[in-house]
Amino acid sequence: MATIKARPFDFTLDPARTALIVIDMQRDFIEPGGFGETLGNDVSRLQAIVPATARLIGSFRRAGLTVIHTRECHAPDLSDCPPAKRERGSPTLRIGDAGPMGRILIAGEDGADIVPELYPIPGEIVIDKPGKGAFYATGLGEILQEKDIRQLVFAGVTTEVCVQTTMREANDRGYECLLAVDATESYFPAFKQAAIDMITAQGAIVGWAASVDQIAEALN
Numbered sequence: 001m002a003t004i005k006a007r008p009f010d011f012t013l014d015p016a017r018t019a020l021i022v023i024d025m026q027r028d029f030i031e032p033g034g035f036g037e038t039l040g041n042d043v044s045r046l047q048a049i050v051p052a053t054a055r056l057i058g059s060f061r062r063a064g065l066t067v068i069h070t071r072e073c074h075a076p077d078l079s080d081c082p083p084a085k086r087e088r089g090s091p092t093l094r095i096g097d098a099g100p101m102g103r104i105l106i107a108g109e110d111g112a113d114i115v116p117e118l119y120p121i122p123g124e125i126v127i128d129k130p131g132k133g134a135f136y137a138t139g140l141g142e143i144l145q146e147k148d149i150r151q152l153v154f155a156g157v158t159t160e161v162c163v164q165t166t167m168r169e170a171n172d173r174g175y176e177c178l179l180a181v182d183a184t185e186s187y188f189p190a191f192k193q194a195a196i197d198m199i200t201a202q203g204a205i206v207g208w209a210a211s212v213d214q215i216a217e218a219l220n
């Protein structure tokens with residue numbers, strides 16, 4: 001057991017039953033020309049967390065712990081993309097349209113893949129998900145049960161959308177959830193702060209929050 005200084009109080013980490021979940025660190029959200037930018041966002045904010053996220057992944061790899069990566073993406077025929085998702089708003093390109101990194105948010109296209117700096121290594125789990133949450137329509141729940149995981153450390157983008165959605169469901173499923181605050185980011189700074197505040201309020205109603213250094217120190 002290791003103690004991590006966290007908000008709102010110390011997190012007691014059991015490394016043998018802990019996994020890291022890195023949410024959607026895909027070129028489509030982080031690089032110009034992808035889904036994030038088509039929605040009107042400044043993607044440079046998200047690029048800035050790549051080094052801290054790499055350090056966090058490195059600390060899990062050194063400790064020999066489970067690392068899971070997710071990708072938000074859809075089948076080429078869009079059969080798993082609800083029209084309500086594709087037709088929402090007025091992006092410059094919609095899901096499935098051809099962009100500079102291939103078809104937007106489509107599995108197998110360059111844009112849907114994970115940024116090179118954080119690329120999964122052999123043995124790590126990669127989960128493609130059609131929704132914002134990583135449990136909906138995926139095998140994540142079964143994988144965590146099979147591995148007897150009880151605690152989840154979260155990183156990735158965006159804090160208040162896919163990270164928070166997944167963390168809330170993980171919390172409902174009984175996992176103790178810890179968010180790595182400098183390895184997550186939003187296109188909207190106020191939303192990141194609000195999400196962290198909402199997660200940690202009321203005695204860790206959804207989970208805890210700590211820095212990458214605090215988590216890495218406990219692991220290595």
Ligand code: TIU
Binds near residue numbers: 029039072132157163
């Ligand atoms: N991964 C994720 O958060 N998907 C999003 O669509 N996020 C936005 O903030 N748009």
